[in-house]
Every structure is written in structure tokens, then in C-alpha cells.
Amino acid sequence: MEALAKVTTAVPPSETLLPGAKQLLRDVSSPRPNCSTCNMLQWCIPANVEPENRRAIDQLVAKRLKLRKGETLFRPGEKFSTLFSIRLGSVKTVLLAEDGRDQVSGFHMAGDVIGTDGIGSEHHECQAIALEDTEVCAIPYSRIEELEHASPQVLRNMHRMLAEEIGRERRVMLMLGTLRADQRLAAFLIDLARRYHARGYSSSEYVLRMTRDEIGSFLGLKLETVSRLLSRLHREGVIQVQGRIIKILDPVALKHLIETSV
Amino acid sequence: MEALAKVTTAVPPSETLLPGAKQLLRDVSSPRPNCSTCNMLQWCIPANVEPENRRAIDQLVAKRLKLRKGETLFRPGEKFSTLFSIRLGSVKTVLLAEDGRDQVSGFHMAGDVIGTDGIGSEHHECQAIALEDTEVCAIPYSRIEELEHASPQVLRNMHRMLAEEIGRERRVMLMLGTLRADQRLAAFLIDLARRYHARGYSSSEYVLRMTRDEIGSFLGLKLETVSRLLSRLHREGVIQVQGRIIKILDPVALKHLIETSV
DNA sequence: CGCCGTCTTGACGAATCTCAAATAAAGTGG
């Protein structure tokens, strides 16, 4: 795996970046987090940074945090100050309404940057919860803003990320408003495949990190419907499902499903 | 009404701000658009501007445009350079998918600023179409950025607007993912009432500017469902519907409907 | 006045949800 085993449970008093509950999260800033040797660098905020800024990016990450499954990274209303780059694991974001309704608004995997929802309003709008044991780099937004001035590439990366985020939300809206249940599920499976592929994994086989209930919440469906539709696609030979292991057998049929009207 | 009747059909060659189709829109920059005497000022980007910046804001608006019902202000893919503040009338924004699906993503009324979807990506992401005869102020984004440096109030207003936009999209997602048809419609009617009220109009009676089909598209429903549900709410005494005239008779019942599980 | 786009309403069917029970998988403590 990696040399990240040593978990320092004590929070160093020097940099109290994270208020409240987050103090409980395990800080795993081994000796010192170091972007330039990080193997997630190519996906992250300082990707392809100019040679002259190489040294600067090692000042970017304040600390690394380790979350156990189910732990919360930030909550709605919390003051925004930090973006989090997922190094390892996966995270769901959940929207909460005043009346108690809630909905999974996204699933995020290694290489994704989360917390961007706070940039506009100074406060987080959703809750981020680890779907499995997860490690994130905490990057103070103020440092990003500084580096944006020095590095056009960092600015470009940030813009790309924010634009992707907006595009993602837009696709979700279109999906919820215009697609049937089976089409939503197909779109979901294809999107996951695409994202795993982009990270160098197989695009035809992967393991779901979330429950049927969480998938249903994201897609605006009940968990039983998700389960039934997975079974149906399996029966039809389009995919193969074994618990959370998904194999896409006929990607063309899957894509076609989204476009067919009945 | 207002002193806006004189429509100059000729586009002055001086400032060719808007490319392509937009040249066809009628420029109604009477002598010169003037924010400081505009009666929409309190809702707009330079609202509550500092006294020392009063003169600067009159350089903000490049021109005023008049759209007839059905005309398009901008389209997906078009280069972003300008925000539009609605002075009069109303506009819908429409998302388009590659496969032909489309969905109304929002309804915008006088006082709303549209075009913000282009800020992140440099290109517009949706199509803006006038629902009725409409007048907008075209505000070059570069001028806003300049003014943001001089005026903390303008910066604040911009942030507020963008945060509101994000919050609005978030609420739409939650609505589409978690509410039944009747609850969506109730939420829609309440939202319109709230927005009209904020603009000084009655919160219990208003005229819809869009068709049942457009409401359905926005809510992820078919037009027949929208019509049936309006009739049902009318029958139940919660609202009164006469064509596009809506009267909210029992706002409490309407709000309650959203929270009841069946 | 007649046309056309919009709206309403009914009947029917398909999609999706609810409730319930059985099964499978994952986590826990000895």
C-alpha cells in the first residue's frame, strides 16, 4: 500500500485549521505532506505546475486527514476555509432540507476535490461523509488563491475543476428531470465506469462503494427499485452484478438504453 | 409604463459587443443606459453602491436590449462575456443534452441577473429564451470585474447573486430527487409567490408567464399532470386557478403539503 | 369568425413505491 500507517492521534497545536468536530479526525501528516512527490499529483490542484512553482506547491497542503467509514469531513453551515483532495477512498456529499428531506448529491473518489460548494457562500452547503476508510489532503483556500496569482496552471486547474463541478450538477438535474429509472441507473453505471477509467482502472469492472439505498437517494429512486433494475440488467445480459461488484458486459446496450424513449 | 418606447432598430457600430444572432436583437439604449436613475437599481448588481462609486456605475451597462416573446438571448456554447439584468419581462433558461433531451432549468423575472452560468467555463451552458416581451441590460463582465476592485458593495452583491444561484440549483435537485408531483408543484407555486413578494408584488396572487408544458419540463412532469394537479388544488380550495392567473388561498396548506409524506 | 396554440379531462396502462419476508453479507466479541 503506502507509508501512511503511522497515525498520530494528537493534533499538533501549531496549526488549528479545522474547528469543532474535525479536531477528532486523525491527522496523518506523516512528517510533512508533500505534493511534488504525491502519486495523485496529476489529478490534483497543482497538476502540471510550472517548474518555477514546484517548490511553492509543497506549501499547499496544511495536513492530511484520515477518515473512517461513516465519519464526516464537513457539514452544512460550517465555515468554509479549506478544500479537500481525496487521496484514497471515497466520499458522498449529502444535501439536507430544513424539513428533514435529504439526498445524496454526489459520489467522490480519489482525485476528486471536494468542499468547492463553500467557495461562493463562505459556508458549506452539504455534508461530506466517508463511504470507506479515506484519506484527504486539507488545502487552505487562501493558499490556493495566493498560488493562483503565481501560477497560471493552478488557476487553470481550479477553473477546470469548478466548471466540471457545475457541469456535473447540471447533468444530475437533467437526469432527474428527464430520465426513467432504468435510464438513470444506466447513466450512473456509465458515469462510474468513465471516472474509474480516467483514473487508470478498468472501465468494464469495478466495485461499488455505496449501498443500494445511497444509489437510490442519488438517483431519486427507492433502494428496491435500484436492486430490481440491477437484477433486470443482469438478467438481460447487459451487466453482471454480484453484490457490489459490477461488470459491464455490453456498454453499447447500456448507452443505447439512455437514448431509447421506451 | 416607461420611457422605453423608442426602439432603435439600427445597431450602433461603435460597440459590437454581441456576436452573431444577438445583433438582431433590438438595441434600446435610449440615449445612454443609466444605472443611477434605473428603478431596478435596488435589485441589480450595483445595488447600495458607495457614494464615491455612484458615477462609475453609469459606465456599467453597455446597452439595453429588447427581446420579443420567444427570442433567444444566448445559447449553449456561445462565448461568455456579458451578464444580463432583466429590467422588464421574464426569461426561461433551458438545458440541452446531446441526445436531444431538454429541460427548463429556471424561470427568471425582472431583477434577476442571468448569464452567470458562463462565468466558470467561459461559455454559456444553457439557452435563455424570453417568455414574453422583455428588456435586459447587457453588462460586460470585464466591467463588473473592474468595479469589484473599487467597490466592496458590488463584490458583495455579486457574491450574493452567485450564492443564490447555486442555492437555487441545489433546491431544484432536492426537489426533483425527493418530492412527489404535487409537492413539486406546491414548492413551485410557493417559490414564485416568494419571488413576486420580494419584488413588491402580491404574494397571494400572480400571473404565470409560462405554459403548463414549461412548468412540467421544469418540474420533471408532463403537462397533463401539471394541469390535473392545479385543478385538484383548486378543487381542494388551496389555490384558485383561472388559466394563468393563480391565487393562493391557503398558503399554510400549500406549505404543509410539501412536508407530508402521503 | 375561424384558426391555432394552449389547456382540461377521462380512460387506461406502465412505472414506481410500499410493505413484507427471506436471504446474503458484513461486522463483533469471544
Place this chain on the structure above:
DNA sequence: CCACTTTATTTGAGATTCGTCAAGACGGCG
């Protein structure tokens, strides 16, 4: 590592919601 508990998943039957198709009414406008 096993037995036990808890959680997650599958599947069925029946109810409900919503969409589809079709016919007619309404209303603005040339």
C-alpha cells in the same frame, strides 16, 4: 476462526402515482 448480531440485498404482491393517448373546450389574434 466461529457463532451471533446487525446491516444490506433480493424478490414478490399489491397499491399508487404518473404518463400516454385521445377528445373536446377555451382563448387570443389575425
